[in-house]
Amino acid sequence: MLSANVVLVTALLYVALLFTVAFLGDRRSRNGRPGWLQSPVVYTLSISIYCTSWTFYGAVGSAARSGLEFATIYVGPTVAFIGWWVLLRKIVRIAHAQGITSIADMVSSRYGKSTTLAALVTLIAVVSTTPYIALQLKAVATSFQVISNSGPDTLTEMHNAGSEYQIGFWIAAGMAVFTILFGTRNVDAKERHHGVVAAIALEAVVKLVALLAVGLLAVFGVAGGAEQIFELASPEILHAQDAFGPRWVVLTLLSAGAVICLPRQFQVTVVENVDESHLRTAAWLFPLYLFLLSLFVLPIAIAGLNFLPADANPDMFVLTLPIWASRHDVALLSFLGGFSAATSMVIVACIALSTMISNHIVMPLAMRLRWVSRSASGEIRRFLLVSRRISICVMLGLGFAYFRLGGDSEALASIGLIAFAGAAQVLPCLIGGLFWRQANTAGAFAGLLAGTVLWAYTLFLPSFGGDLVVSRQVLDQGLFGIALLRPQALFGMTGVDPLVHAIFWSLSVNTLLFVVVSLCREPHPLERLQSALFVDVFRTSAEATDGLLRRSAATHDLSVIAQRILGVEEAQRLFRQAARQQGRGDEPPLADNAFITRLERTLAGSIGGASAHAMISQVVTGETISLNELVRIADETQRIREYSRQLKDKSRQLEAAARELGQANERLRRQDVEKDHFLSQVSHEVRTPMTSIRSFSEILLDGRGLDAERSQRFLRIIHDESLRLTRLLDSTLELNLLEHGEAPWQLARITPEHALDQAIDVCQGLADGTRVRLESGERAHGAEVMAEADRLSQVFINLIANAIKYNTHPAPWVRVSSRIRQGQYEVRIEDNGPGIRADERDLIFSKFRRGWSHTQTATPGAGLGLAISWQIMRRLGGDLALGANNPNGGAVFRVTLPLADRR
Amino acid sequence: MKPPDPGTPRLRDAAALLPALALFLLMPPVITLFTETRTVGGVPLIVAYLFGVWLALIVAAALLARRLAPPTVAPPASRD
Numbered sequence: 001m002l003s004a005n006v007v008l009v010t011a012l013l014y015v016a017l018l019f020t021v022a023f024l025g026d027r028r029s030r031n032g033r034p035g036w037l038q039s040p041v042v043y044t045l046s047i048s049i050y051c052t053s054w055t056f057y058g059a060v061g062s063a064a065r066s067g068l069e070f071a072t073i074y075v076g077p078t079v080a081f082i083g084w085w086v087l088l089r090k091i092v093r094i095a096h097a098q099g100i101t102s103i104a105d106m107v108s109s110r111y112g113k114s115t116t117l118a119a120l121v122t123l124i125a126v127v128s129t130t131p132y133i134a135l136q137l138k139a140v141a142t143s144f145q146v147i148s149n150s151g152p153d154t155l156t157e158m159h160n161a162g163s164e165y166q167i168g169f170w171i172a173a174g175m176a177v178f179t180i181l182f183g184t185r186n187v188d189a190k191e192r193h194h195g196v197v198a199a200i201a202l203e204a205v206v207k208l209v210a211l212l213a214v215g216l217l218a219v220f221g222v223a224g225g226a227e228q229i230f231e232l233a234s235p236e237i238l239h240a241q242d243a244f245g246p247r248w249v250v251l252t253l254l255s256a257g258a259v260i261c262l263p264r265q266f267q268v269t270v271v272e273n274v275d276e277s278h279l280r281t282a283a284w285l286f287p288l289y290l291f292l293l294s295l296f297v298l299p300i301a302i303a304g305l306n307f308l309p310a311d312a313n314p315d316m317f318v319l320t321l322p323i324w325a326s327r328h329d330v331a332l333l334s335f336l337g338g339f340s341a342a343t344s345m346v347i348v349a350c351i352a353l354s355t356m357i358s359n360h361i362v363m364p365l366a367m368r369l370r371w372v373s374r375s376a377s378g379e380i381r382r383f384l385l386v387s388r389r390i391s392i393c394v395m396l397g398l399g400f401a402y403f404r405l406g407g408d409s410e411a412l413a414s415i416g417l418i419a420f421a422g423a424a425q426v427l428p429c430l431i432g433g434l435f436w437r438q439a440n441t442a443g444a445f446a447g448l449l450a451g452t453v454l455w456a457y458t459l460f461l462p463s464f465g466g467d468l469v470v471s472r473q474v475l476d477q478g479l480f481g482i483a484l485l486r487p488q489a490l491f492g493m494t495g496v497d498p499l500v501h502a503i504f505w506s507l508s509v510n511t512l513l514f515v516v517v518s519l520c521r522e523p524h525p526l527e528r529l530q531s532a533l534f535v536d537v538f539r540t541s542a543e544a545t546d547g548l549l550r551r552s553a554a555t556h557d558l559s560v561i562a563q564r565i566l567g568v569e570e571a572q573r574l575f576r577q578a579a580r581q582q583g584r585g586d587e588p589p590l591a592d593n594a595f596i597t598r599l600e601r602t603l604a605g606s607i608g609g610a611s612a613h614a615m616i617s618q619v620v621t622g623e624t625i626s627l628n629e630l631v632r633i634a635d636e637t638q639r640i641r642e643y644s645r646q647l648k649d650k651s652r653q654l655e656a657a658a659r660e661l662g663q664a665n666e667r668l669r670r671q672d673v674e675k676d677h678f679l680s681q682v683s684h685e686v687r688t689p690m691t692s693i694r695s696f697s698e699i700l701l702d703g704r705g706l707d708a709e710r711s712q713r714f715l716r717i718i719h720d721e722s723l724r725l726t727r728l729l730d731s732t733l734e735l736n737l738l739e740h741g742e743a744p745w746q747l748a749r750i751t752p753e754h755a756l757d758q759a760i761d762v763c764q765g766l767a768d769g770t771r772v773r774l775e776s777g778e779r780a781h782g783a784e785v786m787a788e789a790d791r792l793s794q795v796f797i798n799l800i801a802n803a804i805k806y807n808t809h810p811a812p813w814v815r816v817s818s819r820i821r822q823g824q825y826e827v828r829i830e831d832n833g834p835g836i837r838a839d840e841r842d843l844i845f846s847k848f849r850r851g852w853s854h855t856q857t858a859t860p861g862a863g864l865g866l867a868i869s870w871q872i873m874r875r876l877g878g879d880l881a882l883g884a885n886n887p888n889g890g891a892v893f894r895v896t897l898p899l900a901d902r903r
Numbered sequence: 904m905k906p907p908d909p910g911t912p913r914l915r916d917a918a919a920l921l922p923a924l925a926l927f928l929l930m931p932p933v934i935t936l937f938t939e940t941r942t943v944g945g946v947p948l949i950v951a952y953l954f955g956v957w958l959a960l961i962v963a964a965a966l967l968a969r970r971l972a973p974p975t976v977a978p979p980a981s982r983d
Contacts, residue, residue: 068949068950068953071953075929075957078925078957078960078961079922079925079926079929080922081964082921082922082925082960082961082963082964083919083921083922083925084918084968085915085918085919085971086918086919086922226945226946227944227945227946230942230945230946230947230950231945233947241938244930244931244934244935244938245931248930248931248934249930249931252926252929252930277972277973280968280969280971280972281968283964283965283968284961284962284964284965284968287957287960287961287964288961291954291957291958291961295954298950
């Protein structure tokens with residue numbers, strides 16, 4: 001049998017070990033060599049303060065009483081952690097980006113840095129945590145009594161109330177000392193307490209080892225094996241049939257929420273997190289820890305039910321089983337496990353709550369009531385530390401008082417779930433704020449307030465039992481006698497488990513008000529900024545958002561605040577660094593938007609976001625939010641859409657350019673073909689006269705039997721053909737020159753009628769040699785054009801000569817007329833010849849075409865005349881066109897030139 | 904700009920859906936399918952199912968977490 005002294009000495013040695021570990025951890029991290037202190041494993045172990053003495057002892061008790069229902073408390077957090085990608089990751093990222101120090105800080109920071117919201121969350125946290133602390137004190141005190149009181153009475157709980165309270169008091173005092181020593185050394189800018197985390201991790205290991213030891217004892221030591229232990233169990237133990245109802249669902253989801261938003265859990269999971277990637281390890285390692293812890297709960301419960309006396313308290317099986325089995329080493333270990341579970345919870349809860357109280361209640365009050373003088377630097381830090389230490393003592397005092405006053409009542413046993421339910425009221429506005437931009441302060445406040453009131457009315461106050469706060473009468477008949485307001489049957493919902501009932505009403509009204517009130521109000525600029533920063537934390541970088549809030553302040557004022565909160569040294573270092581970044585050398589930094597925002601964030605790490613914002617607001621002016629920038633930053637999808645539209649435009653342009661290139665290529669190819677065609681035509685045209693010249697020359701050279709007359713004729717033919725060749729080459733050259741515009745022409749103001757008369761005279765000679773009658777129709781006198789006289793004449797001669805040459809009519813005539821029409825000088829040359837065939841109209845002005853090829857005429861032309869004339873007219877700025885055949889069936893050619901401007 | 908998301912879109916979706924799967928398997932009505940009084944290797948069926956699924960979820964989460972490691976191991980933020 002263990003004596004009380006042995007247990008006491010062991011406990012004190014264990015506490016000394018904890019102090020040592022905490023001290024070493026703190027010193028290591030202060031020296032800058034954190035090493036294993038910041039490993040993912042230590043991080044995960046610290047999260048295990050979720051398993052308090054309520055779960056260490058109470059899980060077995062619950063298993064013995066209600067079967068598998070105990071598993072919900074562990075399954076819930078498993079679901080929450082394996083779903084880290086969805087929720088926890090976002091919370092941790094935001095906390096890093098915004099310098100969040102507590103859950104109240106996170107909620108208030110999201111909703112426009114509202115002080116009232118932070119205060120409300122803090123109050124809820126204090127109210128729901130105080131009974132929980134009392135529960136831990138009770139558990140340690142009871143377990144100490146059980147293990148140290150010898151004799152058969154041990155196994156049934158013998159209460160020595162007085163000594164129990166004494167034990168409770170000393171434990172509370174001891175934890176206060178520990179917490180103050182290691183939790184409030186200084187106001188760490190990021191609220192991290194490395195020494196405490198190290199001690200917590202050690203306690204987590206002790207917890208696990210202790211429970212595993214008792215479990216192994218139960219399975220193998222007492223029962224003799226895994227199969228045997230379940231043979232001992234009657235199937236009803238599991239309560240399998242009724243375990244999986246609404247209560248199962250509610251408890252699982254409640255635990256999942258609690259592991260995120262209980263203040264102590266938020267502290268270790270989010271605030272103490274140094275590296276987001278540690279979450280990846282915690283995602284499976286923490287569920288594994290819970291798994292191992294719960295593995296032996298059922299066997300222990302079964303063994304206890306079977307071997308221990310029937311009236312033994314199931315909550316103490318973890319301790320009484322090894323005592324009964326005479327394994328005092330395991331019993332001592334089990335006691336230490338329970339002790340670890342209780343103390344680690346209380347320590348972290350006190351740290352979290354003291355931070356919240358000092359940042360969100362004391363600090364705003366102090367600022368409003370001007371308790372803090374503006375002159376002394378470093379004063380705020382001291383003030384904060386003192387307020388935190390006082391808060392710790394107050395919290396533990398409240399916990400002890402609750403324990404003392406309500407120690408024996410039913411209240412304590414069920415307080416765990418009640419505390420969960422209270423903390424869960426934060427969930428709607430927390431999760432809603434992370435994903436819904438429209439969520440604003442009024443909605444969060446309304447929901448939180450309503451949910452808390454309902455929670456208190458339906459769950460918290462009735463739990464005091466008896467007539468402490470809520471009388472029996474109210475419980476049975478409702479507030480003011482109204483049946484619909486019965487605390488455990490609100491609005492007629494009867495027959496439902498009280499916890500499920502309370503959760504349903506409080507969370508649904510909470511969420512409903514949150515959503516409805518948020519929709520009814522427009523967010524303020526600061527709310528809008530914060531909501532964008534929170535909801536879009538994965539899409540924007542912190543630096544990009546630094547300059548969004550437009551403010552101006554005097555650097556001196558800012559440095560005063562910084563020194564008061566961070567201390568002189570730290571503040572000066574910060575300002576020097578900022579000045580260096582801004583490139584200002586030794587001068588103080590410029591208080592631009594980015595600097596003010598960064599400074600505010602640093603201060604928030606010490607006093608919470610709301611207070612930091614309030615303090616900075618005292619010295620800045622003109623705080624406006626640049627809505628454009630906010631839209632630009634927060635609306636990255638819009639940017640991406642813009643960019644892709646630009647890309648589409650560009651690719652369209654590229655397509656068009658490619659098409660044009662293709663067309664140009666086609667044109668070049670066509671022109672290449674045309675050129676080849678032209679060359680072959682020219683060579684063909686040249687070959688014919690050349691052949692004549694060659695053959696006739698050969699005959700003359702041969703000189704046999706040629707009389708003088710024949711020789712003369714042959715020579716003339718040779719001469720004529722040479723002339724024809726020369727003419728052809730001249731025409732080709734001329735056409736080429738015309739087409740490529742090489743030779744510049746001298747345009748002068750001329751009277752085209754003179755050119756026309758000249759052409760008629762020249763052609764008269766030609767006409768005289770034929771039977772063609774050359775007539776002159778109406779003439780436009782006094783017209784003046786800008787042209788070259790010779791070229792114009794050349795065109796007229798070409799046209800008239802063509803008309804004369806190719807007229808096969810028996811009574812041929814050619815009529816030349818001119819007139820002025822629509823500002824143009826127009827010449828018509830028509831004949832009564834065969835006209836131009838329909839299929840040749842389009843090609844009449846092409847090179848080497850003879851439109852009268854179907855006629856048999858004596859005078860062959862080169863076929864370039866019309867092409868040259870057409871080019872000349874284009875060069876002169878006019879046109880040469882083929883009109884419709886006249887009524888006589890002959891061709892009509894029209895030459896037009898714009899009139900010269902009247903001087 | 905922001906660093907790229909770790910893992911592939913499929914892995915990220917799987918990580919987001921794993922808790923939903925967990926709830927599906929461990930909530931009524933699915934879990935009530937296993938409440939018959941049978942034993943598996945001496946252990947009651949419901950106990951084996953509950954703890955078996957639990958362990959499987961842990962393993963799945965571990966595998967996913969490893970695959971979702973960020974591409975480069977960056978040192979902790981300089982603020983520390």
